Amino acid sequence: MKEILTAKNLTKEYFISAGKEPVQVIKGINLSIKEGEKVGYAGLNGAGKSTTIKMLTGLIKPTGGELDVLGFKPFSLRKKYVEYIGVIFGQRNQLFWDLKVEDSFQFNKSLYKLSDKEYKDKLDFLNEYTDLDNLMQKRVLQLSLGQKMKCNIALSLLHSPKILFLDEATIGLDIIVKNEIKKLLNEVNRQFNTTLLFTSHDMKDIEDVCERIIILEKGKILHDLPLNEFKKLYGGTKNVKISLTERADIDKLVFWCEDKWKNDFMDFNREENTIKFSFNETKINFFDIMNMLKNEGIRPSDIEINSDSLEDIIRGIYQ
Ligand SMILES: Nc1ncnc2c1ncn2[C@@H]1O[C@H](COP(=O)(O)OP(=O)(O)OP(=O)(O)O)[C@@H](O)[C@H]1O
Structure with missing residues (x-):
């Protein structure tokens, strides 16, 4: 896979008030993204995510460092550059507000000089994963937030961008629309790379789409890892609930667990005929517990086991 985006020691300073020193909000980040990658860019409010996206899309000029996206310096050759990229800002609408949805699509068709076939093929693809067809004849101001976002994303894909930047594209959307959008994004990546x-x-959202996660903190990259590696390194917590019908079996299991791993459980609670515990996979092997149950002839009435979500892991990092 060839590199499609590189940033070296990228910085951005903003002048917040006249006569005062500028404030550096992006503090020398290095990025390297390959063609076809699906990268999540996460961080707390004010970390600098939107500022980075604005620099990468050529909306604002970096203060320092080097930037290369598809062979372009985004800010200097923006007019040409935007032919190859798509950009979605969750708070902004790219459709003609008071016209029909189709008018924006027709406008972009001529702007990007798409042939009738290219236009039709892309609409066929978009219709497969969205209900765009039903929305084309509606006026944009009649659309709901979710319908508007679907149309905006579809419009940004019409000219087959090589890279799509999405800044909070799913903000305020319900789970059904979010899932539709995530499916569309995964398909765009799969079918068109x-x-x-x-x-x-x-x-x-990041977990459902991205294979790599970059975490930004106060303008610096804190982590940049494949998502599964990140989860293994910083997550690895399993949460288990075992229900048993016999009280004696619970006693036996609790005693055995405490004897073997007393200090290794992150928490351990007994309630009636159920025990709930959390542990890190690097310290405890859940199969040992399953084997113990089997060897003792204990048959749980129910077992639930789940891993920490990405959300839990990130919360843990910032706490
Ligand atoms: N045009 C601007 N002028 C001055 N300061 C700005 C400007 N835009 C952003 N900032 C400041 O830069 C910092 C980073 O903002 P940015 O919007 O990039 O963060 P973010 O990670 O996208 O945050 P959020 O998750 O809240 O959208 C913040 O402190 C913000 O106040």
């Missing part, structure tokens, strides 16, 4: 750079405060 479109690179995705995606910011969201909803870690589930």
